[in-house]
Amino acid sequence: MVEDDGVAPSLDENQLSELVQHLQTEEEASRLSTLQSVESFNLWITNHPALRQMVIVESVSKIGPAILRFLRALFGLDRGAPDASEAGDATQDDRRP
Amino acid sequence: MNSNDQHPSPRNHAAIDPRALEPVVSAIEAEFAKAPPTIAIIGLSGVGKSTIVNSLFGTRRDVSATTRGTSRFHKRKFEIVSRRLYGTSLKCALQVIDAPGLGEDADLDDNYLKRYRQHLPEADIALWVVAARNRALALDQQYLRRLADVLPHVVLGINQVDLVDPLSWNESINLPSKEQAKNIAIIADDRRAKLAAAFSRPMRCVAFSALKHYNLQALFNACLDEAPKHRRWMFEILKAFSVRDWLAQAKGLSQKQREALESKYLAADDQFPIDDASRE
Numbered sequence: 001m002v003e004d005d006g007v008a009p010s011l012d013e014n015q016l017s018e019l020v021q022h023l024q025t026e027e028e029a030s031r032l033s034t035l036q037s038v039e040s041f042n043l044w045i046t047n048h049p050a051l052r053q054m055v056i057v058e059s060v061s062k063i064g065p066a067i068l069r070f071l072r073a074l075f076g077l078d079r080g081a082p083d084a085s086e087a088g089d090a091t092q093d094d095r096r097p
Numbered sequence: 098m099n100s101n102d103q104h105p106s107p108r109n110h111a112a113i114d115p116r117a118l119e120p121v122v123s124a125i126e127a128e129f130a131k132a133p134p135t136i137a138i139i140g141l142s143g144v145g146k147s148t149i150v151n152s153l154f155g156t157r158r159d160v161s162a163t164t165r166g167t168s169r170f171h172k173r174k175f176e177i178v179s180r181r182l183y184g185t186s187l188k189c190a191l192q193v194i195d196a197p198g199l200g201e202d203a204d205l206d207d208n209y210l211k212r213y214r215q216h217l218p219e220a221d222i223a224l225w226v227v228a229a230r231n232r233a234l235a236l237d238q239q240y241l242r243r244l245a246d247v248l249p250h251v252v253l254g255i256n257q258v259d260l261v262d263p264l265s266w267n268e269s270i271n272l273p274s275k276e277q278a279k280n281i282a283i284i285a286d287d288r289r290a291k292l293a294a295a296f297s298r299p300m301r302c303v304a305f306s307a308l309k310h311y312n313l314q315a316l317f318n319a320c321l322d323e324a325p326k327h328r329r330w331m332f333e334i335l336k337a338f339s340v341r342d343w344l345a346q347a348k349g350l351s352q353k354q355r356e357a358l359e360s361k362y363l364a365a366d367d368q369f370p371i372d373d374a375s376r377e
Binding site for chain 2: 010011015016018019020022023024026027029030031032033034036037038039040041043044045047048050051054056057059060068071072074075077
């Protein structure tokens with residue numbers, strides 16, 4: 001159970017349960033997409049004309065999901081998602097409720 | 098089985114030596130340069146196409162964009178350049194094909210559709226977007242019929258579900274209210290049936306809100322499923338969102354509560370200590 005720190009309004013049990021359920025669903029979906037992508041990466045690397053001969057390929061294939069996170073870090077892509085104000089630019093959406 | 102059971106813990110990856118991976122990294126860069134992952138995003142003006150691409154891939158942060166085409170048909174290449182590593186910059190790119198003005202002018206639409214026909218075969222993923230509140234689907238149906246033969250992989254995205262009646266989005270937990278959820282399910286069934294009939298094939302369909310970061314992962318997974326198997330990893334590398342972004346918008350949670358939930362239910366954000374000294 002999550003304790004309220006008294007700063008924000010508390011959620012009732014039903015709301016909290018609904019939130020946690022969605023959180024778990026999203027997390028599981030994220031895990032599945034990572035696994036699928038790792039499989040895809042291994043497929044690419046083991047069929048790559050230059051890489052498939054190299055010893056490193058075997059090691060990379062054994063690393064698993066961490067390899068994608070490592071590559072993201074290496075490419076400088078792990079700097080966090082855009083903040084809500086960027087992601088939710090209502091003017092771009094041309095939202096007309 | 099948990100994925101971490103199969104593989105060494107990411108936390109133990111001091112073992113990954115970037116230098117040993119140099120040939121792999123070079124090959125990745127070459128792959129991104131030769132054939133960047135490409136997403137075609139199709140939908141009438143105002144359905145939030147730019148916001149979706151930005152939410153999924155963060156195309157508004159540290160990127161340079163080059164646009165080819167007319168002002169209202171874009172084939173944009175977002176080049177993402179990292180800090181320098183071993184004296185060289187790492188580059189990867191995302192290509193986005195879209196026509197922001199589709200549906201605004203029937204005369205121009207003919208041209209946009211021709212351009213889509215020309216470029217769609219290059220796309221790994223085609224995402225067709227409709228706005229949840231829009232019941233007028235005639236143009237979408239018509240355009241889907243005209244593009245069906247060049248659209249091998251398509252996902253139907255129903256955006257802006259937070260605006261579905263009775264406009265009672267639960268801001269406390271950043272989820273639709275019960276009434277909204279029922280209406281969203283009805284809308285999703287209806288739009289999928291009508292557009293799949295026009296497409297003459299079944300379509301994957303995801304109802305989501307790019308603004309609220311709601312169901313973005315489901316949308317991403319649906320897109321990934323439709324992408325060629327050997328290229329899915331490229332999209333994963335460029336993915337710029339996580340469930341944390343959705344949780345951050347749940348206004349009924351304090352920071353402390355949010356952190357407790359993240360710690361209990363979400364996998365840790367693994368940090369890889371890439372030696373900064375090797376970056377210039």
